[in-house]
Amino acid sequence: xxxxxxxxxxxxxxxxxxAGAVLAGCTSNDPDGGDDKAAADTQPxxxxxxxxxxxxxxxxxxxxxxxxxxxxxxxxKRAEKYSEITMEITEGSNDTAQQIGQIETLINKKVDVxxxxxxxxxxxxxxxxxxxxxxxxxxxxxxxxxxxxxxRCWVGGDxxxxxxxxxxxxxxxxxxxxxxxVIELAGIDNLELTQQRTQGFDDGLKNYxxxxxxxxxxxxxxxxxxxxxxxxxxQAQSDFDALWNHDDDQGVGALRAIEQAGRDDxxxxxxxxxxxxxxxxxxxxxxxxxxxxxxxxxxxxxIDLARALGQGKGxxxxxxxxxxxxxxxxxxxxDKDNVDQYMSTGFK
Amino acid sequence: MTQHxxxxxxxxDKAAPVEGPPAWRVRLGRADVRTLTLLGVLAAxxxxxxxxxPDAFLDTRNLQLVLTQASVIGIVTxxxxxxxxxxxxxxxxxxxxxxxxxWATTVAxxxxxxxxxxxxxxxxxxxxxxxxxxLISFGGMVPxxxxxxxxxxxRGLALQITDGRTQVVTVPSVLDLAERxxxxxxxxxxxxxxxxxxxxxxxxxxxxxFGRRTVAVGGNAEAARLAGxxxxxxxxxxxxxxxxxxxxxxxxLVALAGSGQNTNGNLYELDAIAAAIIGGTLLTGGRGHxxxxxxxxxIFTTITNIFALNNLQSDVQQIAKGAIIVAAVLVxxxxxxxx
Numbered sequence: 001x002x003x004x005x006x007x008x009x010x011x012x013x014x015x016x017x018x019a020g021a022v023l024a025g026c027t028s029n030d031p032d033g034g035d036d037k038a039a040a041d042t043q044p045x046x047x048x049x050x051x052x053x054x055x056x057x058x059x060x061x062x063x064x065x066x067x068x069x070x071x072x073x074x075x076x077k078r079a080e081k082y083s084e085i086t087m088e089i090t091e092g093s094n095d096t097a098q099q100i101g102q103i104e105t106l107i108n109k110k111v112d113v114x115x116x117x118x119x120x121x122x123x124x125x126x127x128x129x130x131x132x133x134x135x136x137x138x139x140x141x142x143x144x145x146x147x148x149x150x151x152r153c154w155v156g157g158d159x160x161x162x163x164x165x166x167x168x169x170x171x172x173x174x175x176x177x178x179x180x181x182v183i184e185l186a187g188i189d190n191l192e193l194t195q196q197r198t199q200g201f202d203d204g205l206k207n208y209x210x211x212x213x214x215x216x217x218x219x220x221x222x223x224x225x226x227x228x229x230x231x232x233x234x235q236a237q238s239d240f241d242a243l244w245n246h247d248d249d250q251g252v253g254a255l256r257a258i259e260q261a262g263r264d265d266x267x268x269x270x271x272x273x274x275x276x277x278x279x280x281x282x283x284x285x286x287x288x289x290x291x292x293x294x295x296x297x298x299x300x301x302x303i304d305l306a307r308a309l310g311q312g313k314g315x316x317x318x319x320x321x322x323x324x325x326x327x328x329x330x331x332x333x334x335d336k337d338n339v340d341q342y343m344s345t346g347f348k
Numbered sequence: 349m350t351q352h353x354x355x356x357x358x359x360x361d362k363a364a365p366v367e368g369p370p371a372w373r374v375r376l377g378r379a380d381v382r383t384l385t386l387l388g389v390l391a392a393x394x395x396x397x398x399x400x401x402p403d404a405f406l407d408t409r410n411l412q413l414v415l416t417q418a419s420v421i422g423i424v425t426x427x428x429x430x431x432x433x434x435x436x437x438x439x440x441x442x443x444x445x446x447x448x449x450x451w452a453t454t455v456a457x458x459x460x461x462x463x464x465x466x467x468x469x470x471x472x473x474x475x476x477x478x479x480x481x482x483l484i485s486f487g488g489m490v491p492x493x494x495x496x497x498x499x500x501x502x503r504g505l506a507l508q509i510t511d512g513r514t515q516v517v518t519v520p521s522v523l524d525l526a527e528r529x530x531x532x533x534x535x536x537x538x539x540x541x542x543x544x545x546x547x548x549x550x551x552x553x554x555x556x557x558f559g560r561r562t563v564a565v566g567g568n569a570e571a572a573r574l575a576g577x578x579x580x581x582x583x584x585x586x587x588x589x590x591x592x593x594x595x596x597x598x599x600x601l602v603a604l605a606g607s608g609q610n611t612n613g614n615l616y617e618l619d620a621i622a623a624a625i626i627g628g629t630l631l632t633g634g635r636g637h638x639x640x641x642x643x644x645x646x647i648f649t650t651i652t653n654i655f656a657l658n659n660l661q662s663d664v665q666q667i668a669k670g671a672i673i674v675a676a677v678l679v680x681x682x683x684x685x686x687x
Contacts, residue, residue: 062507064610069512189662215659222611223514227604228417232656235410236401249609252514256606260526261409276516348513 046308047316053084054310056303057111057136059103060091061119065221066249067272070296070347071117071142078300085307096123103127107134113306116151117141117299125150137309141302152309154326155302157294159196161331162246166269166292167204169333170242171211173267173289180211181240183233185226185254187247189218197246197271214240219250226253234261242267248274248291255280258287273334275346282339290335297345298329382628385679386643389672393650401657410653412536416526418649419542420445420597420604421619422642426549427593428620429641431586433553435566435633436491438590440480440498441620445613447502448472448598453515453608462521465602470595476502477591481584495587499617506610515608525603538600545596550638562586566633622669623648626676647672 056079063069072091079087088111090102099119104127106114114131118124121143128150131138140151174180184201187194198216205211217233219225226245233243234257243266245251251270258268270277270291277291305315305323314320334342397405404410424441431438451457452469460467476498483494517523524530525537532540553559561582564572573579594613601612625631626647627640648669655665 063512064507065512066514216661217656217659218662220611220614222614223605223607223609224601224612224614227606229656231413231417232653235407235413235653236404236657236659238404249514252516252607253605256604260528262528276514 046304046311046313050082050084051307051311051313053086054113054307055086055088055111056306056310057088057103057106057109057114058090058303059099059106059114059116059118060089061117062094063091064094066274066347067247067294067296071299073347074296075115075299075303078303082307085303094119096120099124100127103131107131107136111136112310113137113139115139115141115299115302115306118143118145122146137306139302139306139309141299148325152325153305153323155298155305155329156327157298157329158331159193159294160200161328162271162292162294163197163200163202163244164204165200165331165333166244166271167201168207169269169290169292169335170244170267171205171208174211174241175208177241178210180208180242181214181237182211182242182244183214183237183240184216185230185233185243185245185250186216186218187221187250194218194246201244211241219247219254221247221250223250223253223256226250227257228253230254230257231261234258234263240266242269243287244269244271246271248272248277251277251288251291255286255288263287269333273342273346275343275348278334278339278343278346281334281336282343284336290333293330293332293334293342295329295332295345296347298327301327301329382637382680383639383643386627386640386647386676389676390643390647390650393647393654397650397654397657400654404657405654408534410657412531412534412539414646414649414653415539415542416536416604417652418645419536419538420601421616421623421649422542422645423545423593423597423600424613424616425620425623425641425645426545426638427590428617429624429627429629429636429638430549430553430562431491431590432621432624432629432631433566433633433636434562434583434586435569436484436583436586437621437631438480438495438587439492439617440476440495440502441590441594442613442616443499443502443506444473444476444591444594445598445601445616446506446610447476447509448595449602449612450506450510450515450608450610452598453517453602454509455515458517458519461519465517465519465522466599469599469602470592473591473593473595473598474588475591476594477588478584480591481587484587485580485584503610506612510608510610512610517602517606517608522603523606525600526606538604541596541600545593546638546642553636553638558582558585563634563636566630566635568634619645619648622673626673626680628680644676647676 058075060072061068063072079085088106088109090106093099093102096119103116114136116138125146128138128145132150137152140154142156144154144156145151170182186198205213215233215237217229219229245254245268248270264287266287267289268287270288271294273291273293273295277288280286280288281290308315308323315323428438428441448469451472452465457464457468480495480498483489484491530537561577564577565579565582569579602608623644624641627637627644629636629641651668652665
């Protein structure tokens with residue numbers, strides 16, 4: 001696991017630390033109290049009791065999208081939970097140079113731990129290295145640095161897994177239908193995450209030879225593009241059985257186009273986990289039947305891990321003295337059956 | 349769409365070629381040759397669409413879809429065309445559409461229903477246009493810089509208002525505008541508004557003093573000033589007009605997409621300029637054609653539609669768009685240099 005940029009690496013990461021992901025609170029599930037109580041008691045593990053004071057420097061993204069906004073909120077909310085945690089926050093830049101400057105300020109302030117969601121992981125690798133060399137451990141959130149030396153721990157989502165799980169959900173729903181057709185409304189095509197989501201979806205569909213992907217269009221993660229591209233897709237495909245849409249924000253527009261075209265002859269699966277999507281799934285009044293998570297709660301997990309790092313502890317329940325080096329959040333499928341459990345994590 | 353387009357009066361263009369071009373070209377005049385070329389491109393696209401996807405493309409619903417998708421950007425383009433004819437540029441249109449749409453869809457505004465949303469969208473659009481116009485006319489700023497500043501600050505303000513969130517519209521009367529039930533004789537209301545703006549724009553440019561002054565300012569601002577035109581006030585009005593078009597477009601976008609988002613109107617400035625250019629409007633000012641701009645928008649929208657129907661990806665679409673711009677401008681250079 002030297003690099004997480006490869007998809008294979010992502011998968012291994014997911015397998016290796018999936019237990020850790022749950023325990024770290026990625027999906028805000030309460031971990032089941034294990035039978036390893038005795039073992040855990042001997043570990044210096046972080047828990048809810050106040051510990052050594054820690055100052056966490058948080059360099060968040062510019063919240064120009066529902067999901068990114070939720071990430072910042074989750075981080076702040078989690079930090080407030082701990083009385084001994086002080087947060088130094090810089091946020092609001094999509095500009096690489098500006099974000100580097102912000103992080104350097106945090107390094108100069110000598111914070112104990114840094115949590116960084118880089119606007120561009122590759123471009124910000126150097127400043128990550130600089131922080132690590134200055135003795136400040138870095139928790140790298142979501143968009144990954146180019147070098148494993150630039151961070152102590154990476155916490156992020158599983159884009160490949162989103163596609164895979166969306167395909168499995170659709171596959172199970174359509175498995176008895178011969179010659180089933182699915183279409184895909186992708187996100188921004190020049191982002192690696194979009195390619196990973198599509199690859200996962202295609203690989204997942206290979207398990208269901210009765211299903212064929214007949215069309216794919218890329219939108220831009222915006223409501224406007226979602227509406228425009230979906231309207232075209234609906235015109236192009238007069239008959240299909242399922243739709244996977246990569247992002248719930250552009251899904252607002254996609255659902256609008258579906259409504260305007262008066263179509264209800266297929267099932268739709270969304271992506272990310274927006275509150276509006278959860279509400280639509282719960283109401284079960286339209287085509288949207290499920291959404292695949294890319295949980296913004298990973299930011300809360302990052303704060304937990306940063307706190308444990310600052311206090312020199314491991315993670316409760318894991319038989320380790322240190323926190324893991326990578327945590328990949330699980331891309332759970334949320335449908336009508338389990339939507340209540342996730343409702344509180346939905347972002348607006 | 350094929351009605352006669354007379355060359356704008358007051359322009360520095362020569363009305364008729366002296367000798368050389370074939371008789372049909374003399375009779376039609378240069379403007380019509382250009383319009384016919386664009387119509388030819390559009391017809392060729394329709395042919396391609398009809399051959400590749402006869403069922404999906406040659407369908408009433410598809411025609412309604414293409415025209416609807418052209419409406420929002422089309423209205424913006426009409427406003428931008430006026431600005432470009434006057435020798436200016438408006439880079440802020442996309443950002444103004446974003447700001448108008450998010451301001452018009454705040455919870456407070458939605459409480460006042462249809463009228464509240466429409467009023468806010470237009471007031472914000474005109475307000476931004478006013479700031480642009482004042483900075484350029486009376487602040488002495490270059491249009492490129494003034495509208496670039498507006499682009500940045502309007503997007504920033506839109507982001508601040510929404511906090512990155514999607515403001516979903518819950519006012520049924522607004523949403524109904526884009527629903528099938530509200531179509532008038534099969535024409536979506538959005539398309540009717542687009543048609544009205546186009547006709548008014550054409551009349552204002554070609555049949556009013558305001559239009560002649562616009563062309564004169566773009567052709568030679570100093571000469572226009574000596575001829576007694578208040579150039580500064582004329583420019584102010586033009587940016588106001590562009591802002592007004594953005595406000596109308598934002599309202600339609602809110603009805604169409606059902607929400608206000610700070611990313612609305614993304615890259616409209618470039619799409620509108622591209623459409624105006626292939627429509628025969630000179631980027632240096634002094635000559636421009638509303639009908640050409642609208643045809644330019646329709647050409648781009650039709651390409652997008654054909655590509656989506658044939659399941660081609662967005663990278664190919666962008667390449668094709670670039671190629672069309674180059675081809676159209678090259679063809680125009682040939683047809684325009686025949687006298």
